[in-house]
Amino acid sequence: MPKLPTIHATRSGGASRFLHVEQVDLEFSNGARRTFERLKGAGLGAVIIVPMRDDATVLLVREYAVGVERYELGLPKGRLDRDETVEQGADRELKEEIGFGARDLHILTNLAVSPAYMTAMTHVVLARDLYPQRLEGDEPEELEVVPWRLDELHYLLAHPEVSDGRSIAALFIAREYLAGRFEPRR
Secondary structure, eight states: OOOOOOEEEEEEEEESSSSEEEEEEEEEETTEEEEEEEEEESSEEEEEEEEEESSSSEEEEEETTTTTTTTEOOOEEEOOOOOOOHHHHHHHHHHHHTTTTEEEEEEEEESSSOOBOOOOOOEEEEEEEEEEEEEEEEOSOOOOOHHHHHGHHHHHTOOOOOOHHHHHHHHHHHHHHHTTTTOOOO
């Protein structure tokens, strides 16, 4: 394992409502110095939830993604609110986005969106034993809920509305966990 670079200084490079740009002056073990920029999240992280309708079927949502200027098919997700646990945030997002709560919530892992320049981490949560309950969310329109069989994830990869790497990774992680081939880190 290489020695981590030394951070000599950090400074603000601007901010938005959700992100803050930070410049980081680094010195590497070979003496090379560079200034990197990273995006720091403004909150406590995020959750992405794999809601299982039954043992074989996950519930996806179709919602508008302004970054790619189209509707995207993926998993329910959102930012954690202050004073909220990962499980509470996952349950709230489920109720807001798909109209279900979950009696069984299990954190599988954490994913970095882009670790080379972003600090944000997303908690992957498996949700089972769903029950109907809706909370008002912040989405500008009702999201379409789309059931998808886990044994057909390979078809989802070719779907023209699927490009969110977090959703793809979380789905495969959950499938491997449910099949007994993946054990979450403790």
